[in-house]
Amino acid sequence: MDFRNNFSKRSEKMKASEIRELLKLLNRPSVISFAGGIPDPALFPAEALAHAGEAALSGPTAATALQYSVSEGYLPLREWIVGHMARLGVSCDVSNVLITSGSQQALDYLGKLFLSPEDTALVQWPTYLGALGAFNAYEPRFDRLQPGDNRTAKDIAADAEQAGSRVKLSYVTPEFANPTGITLSRAERLAVLEQARALDAMVIEDAAYEGLRYDGSPVPPILALEQETIADMNACRTLYCGTFSKTLSPGLRVGWVVGAQDVIDQLVLIKQAADLHTSTLNQILVTEVVAQGFADHLEQLTTAYGARRDEMLTALAREMPDGVSWSHPEGGMFIWLTLPDQIDGAELLQYALDTYHIAFVPGQAFFADGSGANTLRLSFSCASAEQTQTGIHRLGQAIRHFL
Incomplete structure (x- = not known):
């Protein structure tokens, strides 16, 4: 039986989440992941x-x-x-x-x-x-x-x-x-x-x-x-x-x-x-x-995540080649990169995964019209200082490959 014959018309609009798929990479210890915008489990009030x-x-x-x-x-x-x-x-x-x-x-x-x-x-x-x-x-x-x-x-x-x-x-x-x-x-x-x-x-x-x-x-x-x-x-x-x-x-x-x-x-x-x-x-x-003590818990989170944001911004300033720009968020979990027009984020991801074992989210999925191919999203919420320094260095090397 071809079950798709009985699916509703609206199901044609449903697509797999690129982020959900990329989260599977977290189970690969060799990959430094800046992909999933997820909280650090070490900071859960367990x-x-x-x-x-x-x-x-x-x-x-x-x-x-x-x-x-x-x-x-x-x-x-x-x-x-x-x-x-x-x-x-x-x-x-x-x-x-x-x-x-x-x-x-x-x-x-x-x-x-x-x-x-x-x-x-x-x-x-x-x-x-x-x-x-x-x-x-x-x-x-x-x-x-x-x-x-x-x-x-x-x-x-x-x-x-x-x-x-x-x-x-x-x-x-x-x-x-x-x-x-x-x-x-x-x-x-x-x-x-x-x-x-x-x-x-x-x-x-x-x-x-x-x-x-x-x-x-x-x-x-x-x-x-x-x-x-x-x-x-x-x-x-x-x-x-x-x-x-x-x-x-x-x-x-x-x-x-x-x-x-x-x-x-x-x-x-x-x-x-x-x-x-x-x-x-x-x-x-x-x-x-x-x-x-919710206020105290939030203070712990903002101290930890704020330091990780600063670490990534510093690494980006050091490692990114000319032509790459990025946001400077006051909070949250994400930094947004805009690449030179000729670089496709999805192609960059595949190369970065295969060659440098790093992951991020290509930006195109966030645009309702499928534009934004030369953008990507980095999450700093779960990366240690060492992972951030190593991963951003590798990302810079991967980007240079396409220049």
Whole structure:
């Protein structure tokens, strides 16, 4: 039987994640990998999670931890998130919070809720590959979201209309974006919001790396900026997606969405039909750990990752040939390289793997239109100082081979 004959039309849009495939290289000890944007497991709060797990499964919460739960999420965790959002300048209550299985699930649900076939999604160019994958299943048309360019909202709407489409959402990672590491200024965030208002579109604010700032001054979330003019959370068009994957543990799969209650109510219905609720035990573990020294844990992370970023930036300045440029992120996990036009990142990867045993992510996969062949993404989150120095030296040698 050819099972493909029975696949839905939308399945044709689904592609294997290049990053997921490259993560398999981590099992090859000979490879120095700058590919996966994953946290360092040595920095997981394993001891705190173990104590929280023992308490959750040995006391009166054991029945709750192992039982079905409400789709909205564990109430004490949602209450903590309300306080966390207040510290970021966002006023909301628990009715505005949905717990998801990582923020990746939130992106999938938001795509399902807002995108019909041929609707337009505005995304940064390049943008997070996982967002493209999540939205692709709902068959949208993609267009550029570039604050500060010369295209007006009227121009964007006209282009969409000419394609038989309507702009439904703007997806943006304001802090330390994956893959570029770039942070949007306050003015650029306000421009994203104003453009969405003019288009009557939603704003999906992906804040996966918000807690990982190493220098520079924090900028308010887009949702906080919107609330400066629209105090009522339930009248705001911005949907804030957060996660504990980058700060506590990705294996727990706990994220959240904050937004207007009408939107949250619809997302709850989607979650009920998909997986009923996020793991109750995992939500309890997260709640206990963040309630006891989360700020100290974040300080440990930012100290470690900030030093690794600095190590890679120093190595790049020393090893890269003329014609190569790169971003200088204030936080997050990534540095973005732009190569001379004649170098293809995918070809460079194959050569670098075979000859120098180093890995990275070619940049083309992050562009909705398949452009950007002469770019690549480096992750510094899991590399030691020695690995960074050796790996970046080898990368420089590999690039010179193509010049």
